[in-house]
Amino acid sequence: MSTTSEKPTSASFTALRGQLHEAAAEFAGGQDALEGILLGMVDDVDRAVAEPLEIFPVCHHSPASALAMARRLREKQPKVVYLELCEDMAPLLTELRNCRLPVAVQAFASEIDGFPPDWAPLSVVAPITEASAEYQAVAYALDTPGVELVLVDRSSDHVFQWDTRQPADGATHTADTEAEPTAAGTAEPEAALHGEAVGVEIGDLRPRFAELEEHLLRHGKVRHWSEWWHQYVEVPLGDSDHDTYRQVMFLIGSLFRRLAPGRGERVRVDEDRERYMWTRMREHLAATGTDPADCLYVCGAFHAASRVDEFGVHGTGGFAISPRTATTWQYGLIPSSNAAIEAQFGLASGSVSIASTEWAKNLKRTRVKPYRLEGQSGTKKPSARKTAAKAPVATPTPVPASDLAAGPASAPAEDRLTGFLQQPPVLNTLDxxxxxxxxxxxxxxxxxxxxxxxxxxxxxxxxxxxxxxxxxxxxxxxxxxxxxxxxxxxxxxxxxxxxxxxxxxxxxMGGDRVGQVGYDALPPLARDVHDRLAPLELNLQQRGVRRALLDMASRPELRACSDVLWMLRRLLPPGAARTVMGERRLGERSIQESWDLSLGTHQRALIELGYEGVSLEQVLEQRLRRTAYGPQATTAEVLAAVEDATLHLGGRRLADELGARALEVLAGERTVDGAPAVLRRVRGLLAYYRTSEPVLPPWIESFVRAGYAHYCTLLPTAFRDEDATVGQVAAMLGFLFSMESLALSLGCDRTQLELAVAQSHPNDPAKTALLWAAQVQLGTLSRGELRGRCDELLGNPLVVPSYPRYLSGFVHALEPVPGLADVVVEAVSNAFGRLPDPVLLPWLPTLIATLRSNAADLAPLLIREAGRIFPARLAALDTWVPPWHAQPVAQASPAVPAPRGAALLPRHPETCDAVADLLGRTDGWAPADGPTGPTGAALLFGHRATCDAVADLLGCGDPWTPLVPALPASSLTTRHPATAHAVAALLATP
Known part of the structure; x- marks a missing residue:
């Protein structure tokens, strides 16, 4: 650690040094490290007290620090206040008067340049409460004419420049001050108001040596650090004078600093922060010529007892401040809460609320008038009568600047530490x-x-x-x-x-007070949202849920509000805008909607939207582009972006651009992981464009054409790939079969699909069943052959245990081939009817689990088909015969009248020849011995029932008109018995 070689020359703490030297010799048996620590602490206090630029050490959210700050500001009336806070947050502090505390000053960057991409977005917050010393300094500086407020801590950009994270470690970044586990965690949602932002604060004062903190808690008979601080520091310092307060805080800061373990990265960051702040203060003093006696430096007690060479207005070190990166930072105020502060900085649950209560009690007891920003929201404004009637506050007379200038630099400070450390504990009487x-x-x-x-x-x-x-x-x-x-x-x-x-x-004790950012302090986007939702006549800035009822039929102006709400639902976290009634889908718009809105509760998320753009439409377009053009974007995600652009933004410009991007992403994919989502999105977009557009957009025609060829190419591989699920392969087939007509009209070749199916040879039972269904759809496998294969599976004892997986494939096949629903119902029914109970009962849970996990969304189609086939009443079940078991009833040949249709084939002999060709008979019709007549008359006279069946099949109902005398039944059938029997068998005629 770089330290100054110059020892303090003040004799103010000579007595205290002697006592500590004797104590070290008595307890440690001589000079050792203990004496060095004890005497070094006194040197740190002496050095900080003797600094010409007055240092005011504070502890974050400490009522004692806030009270001492209010007193000192009224006594000293400094002209310049140096504050330990990120220097780039200074322009935003004036907006605090438009907010209700606690709030947090935030720096936000969504697009970064100079940092690892996986760090985005970057966010830094600095919470401010009314019971804090920094708020007293800010309120004094902003409302007092002629006072300048200068923030001297590192910028938000440097917070991440000095971050020690490695780009590939994936560790979550915590606050600058290492958060210890809280004594009592909170589950309140307000604890997450800061999100994942990095927290910076004034005055982190907590031991970084775990054994020291444990020792203090054990001997102090307290549970956690917040209770120890309240009991042994907060209460004793509440009524102390200014010098005592400063020296005690310097001493505590020096103790924790000297007992901090190691020389790690955190120590280096702390020292660099101190060098940074002192460098900025010396630059300001040199540029403005301000007398250091007229300045006040407000910083944490841990940094006040600094030993770097740059310490003081006469520091010797030359610290070079690195330039900022090209990252563009956005600044704003976000709501904070006591629970959020406790969660982010590792404080005990309820400690900030108790500190607020203690602050109010101290003000009432000491009658110190605190500083509050003029027009500060959430504070009570005393009436003129009460102000006049109130007794004047007893405040010391301000010390002249000449005396102040001659104070610390010319005369040594009086030792107040000895008396404070030797005084017995104050026994406060019971109230x-x-x-x-x-x-x-x-x-x-x-x-x-x-x-x-x-x-x-x-x-x-x-x-x-x-x-x-x-x-x-x-x-x-x-x-x-x-x-x-x-x-x-x-x-x-x-x-x-x-x-x-x-x-x-x-x-x-005070509750988890939640702050609120006023309308005037909101970014333009947030103000625009409230203005556009003004017709709802709701107080949307108030926390809690507000019910909004929109009747667009009677109030058409509410359609604009509906558009805003749907975009907020898309952009904000769940719960900020929740729809109760109404929906928005492609081609559908609700005429009545009901919403639960909690924009006041989710004000931080709404404010952070303002960092990305000036309107909701701009932010949504940027996010859709970011999603579509991201390096990990999938086809399904890009199609979802196309759908969102069509739903929320309207127009064709962005949708066509993103659709072209979807085509590029599809061409680069080599897996079928997103096939189900792609199928669902494309079907929806096609249905929308076909009903709302005169012609299909060029990009979707190209997408169907490219998708047809793409999935045909991947189909054989997907059938063999063990990582590809049956649902993904079914979605591929669903795309190919459902888009086939459009793809063929656009120039695709069906032969490519037939070859892809022919080259598929799956090993998985579910995919095998899916392949059979595809072959049925293509016509290469008949339904009868498919039923025969299912019967073979049930008849093979070795295959029966895996039969549920075949059924899973059949159920998934309903996606590409919905016409197989009756075959699937038949396959399931045959399994329940044929399998014995010892086989069926162990097999049934596997079937249910398989269908539930793999085909839950397709089960309703199967259930509807079963409901159509099975009887609706229980009484009809006993006599019910399944359709696949029913046999057609043979028709009896009546004696009279003569069969109908005798004139059919004699008048059209080519029909008879076509039937013979259909049955595979090439031998022509030969007339029998006897009277000559038209071809085929002998066959028809010999099989009158067959003739009637052929006539009904062909839709011919003309009466039987014999043109020639009846021929013997055996005249033609004797010569062509095979043809006659084939026709009779085809028509199921005995």
């Missing part, structure tokens, strides 16, 4: 009224939350709080003692409501 009020309030809150609490529980909480404080050597119970007593006496075994007693105490 029975306050404790009694707490006890009554917690019982009332518990009863509202479902606890069976009574007056006896209030008395028990009161007495237990006093008992716990006594056991912990405290005369007055702290809020933490009271919280433990309430949990012990009220919570019992179960929590009947959503909140436990610990959370109820936190709410009672």
């Amino acid at each position: 029975e009224a306050e404790l009694l009020g707490w006890s009554v309030d917690i019982v009332r809150a518990a009863r509202r939350s479902g606890y069976l609490a009574s007056t006896a529980d209030a008395i028990a909480v009161f007495e237990t709080s006093i008992l716990l404080a006594a056991l912990r050597d405290r005369a007055k119970p702290t809020p933490y003692d009271f919280q433990d007593a309430a949990v012990t006496c009220i919570e019992k075994d179960t929590v009947p409501g959503r909140r436990d007693v610990r959370r109820l105490v936190e709410i009672m």
Whole structure:
């Protein structure tokens, strides 16, 4: 560590050094590291106190620091306030007056340049509460004429420049201050208001040496660090004077700094931050010529006790500040909350709420007037009468600048540490009224939350709080003692409501106050959203859920609001805009809609949208382009972007551009993982364009043509690939069969599909069944042959255990070949009818699990087909014969009248020849011995039933008109018996 070689020359702490030297010699047995640490701490305090530019050490969100800051600002009235906060956030601090605290100043970058791509988006937040020293400094500087506020900490860009993450480690970045586990975690949604942003704060004051913190907690008889700080630092410093406060905070900062372990990267970052801040302050002093005595440097106590060479206005180090990257940063205010601050910076749950309560009590007790920004939202404005009637605040007279200039530099500071460290603990008397009020309030809150609490529980909480404080050597119970007593006496075994007693105490002590960014401080996009939703006449900035009812039929102007809400639903997190009634799909628009809106709760997400553009349409277009042109974009994702562009943005420009991009992505894909989604998206887009456009867009015609060839090429490989699921292969076939007519009209060749199916040789049973279905669709396999193969599977004992997988393939085949539903129902029914119970019962769970996991979306089609085939009533089931088992009834040949249609074939002999050719008979009709007549008369007279069947089959109902005398039945059938029997067999005539 780089340190200055110049030792402090002040004699103010000579007595304290002597006492610490004796203590080190007594406890350590001589000079060793302990003496160096103790004496070094005094040197750090002496050096910081002697600095001409007054350093004001603070602890983040500490009421004692805020109170001391308010006092010092009224006494000193500095002209320049240097504040430890990211220097690029300065222009945004003036917007704090339009917000209700707590809020966080945010720097956001969605498109980065100079950082690893996987870090995007970058976000830095600095939360600000009213009970914090930084807010007092900001309010003083902004509302006091002639005062300049200068932020001197590293910029948001440098926060990530100094980040030690490696691009490939995938580690999640935490705050600058390493967050320790909280003592009591919170499950409230407000804890996530900061998202995944990196947090920066003023005054991280916590031991970085785990053994030291454990030692302090054990001997302090407390549970966590926040309670220790409240008991042993916050309360004693609440009434201390300015010099005592500064020296104690310097001492604590030096202690934690010297006991920080190692010389790691974190130490280097801390030292670089200090060099950065002192370099910026010296540059400002040199540029403006400001007297250091008129300045005040507000920083964390950890950085106040610095030992770098650049420390002080007379520092000797030359620190070179690196330039910022080309990343474009956006700045804004986002809502924060006590729970979000606690979660991000590793504080105990409820500690910030308790600090707010302590701040209010300190103001009332000391009658110090705090600084508040003029017009600050969420603060009470006292009336003129009350202000006049109120007794004047006793504030010390401001010290002249000449005296201040001659103060720290010319005269050594008085030693206040010795007296503070030697004084006995202050025994605060018990405030029975306050404790009694707490006890009554917690019982009332518990009863509202479902606890069976009574007056006896209030008395028990009161007495237990006093008992716990006594056991912990405290005369007055702290809020933490009271919280433990309430949990012990009220919570019992179960929590009947959503909140436990610990959370109820936190709410009672001040609650999880949630900030709000005012309308004037919102980015243009957020203001535009509120303006466009103004016709709804709802207070959308208020937290909670608001119900919006839109009747576009009676109020057409609400259609614009509906468009905004659907875009917000697409862009914001779930719950910000949730539709209760109504839908928006391709080609469909609702005339009535109902929405649950919670834009006030999700204000941070809405504000961050403003960093990406000035309107919702611009942000949505940018996100769709980012999705479509991303390096990992898939065809299904690009088609989804096309659908969103058509739904929300209208027009054809963006949709056509993204559609062309989908064609490029499809050409580069070598897997079929996204085939189901591609099929679903393309079907929807085709149906929309066919009903709403005069012609199909060129890009979708090209997509169908390219997709047909693409999936034909991948089909044989997908059938053999073990990683390709049966659902993905079925989706490929669904694309090929459903788009076949359009693809053929666009110039594709069906032979390519036939060859792809012929080259497919799957090993998986499900894919085998799917291949059979495809062959049926192509005509290379008949339904009878498919039924025969299913019967063979059931007849083979070795195949029966895998029969459910064949059925899974058949069910998936309903996607490309929905006409096979009756065959699938037959296959399932035959399995239940033929398999014995010892085989069927173990096999049934496998069938159900297979169908449920692999074909859940296609099961309704199968169920509808089964409902059509099976009888609707139970009584008809006993006599019901399955259609695939029913045999047609033979027709009896009547004696009279003569069969119909005798004149059919004699008048059209070519028909008889066509029937013979169909049956594979090449021998022609030869007239029999006897009277000559038209060809085929002997056959028809010999098989009158066959003649009637042929006539009905051909739709000919003319009567039987004999043109020649009847021939003997054996005249023609004797010569051509095979043809006659073939025709009779074809028509099922005995």
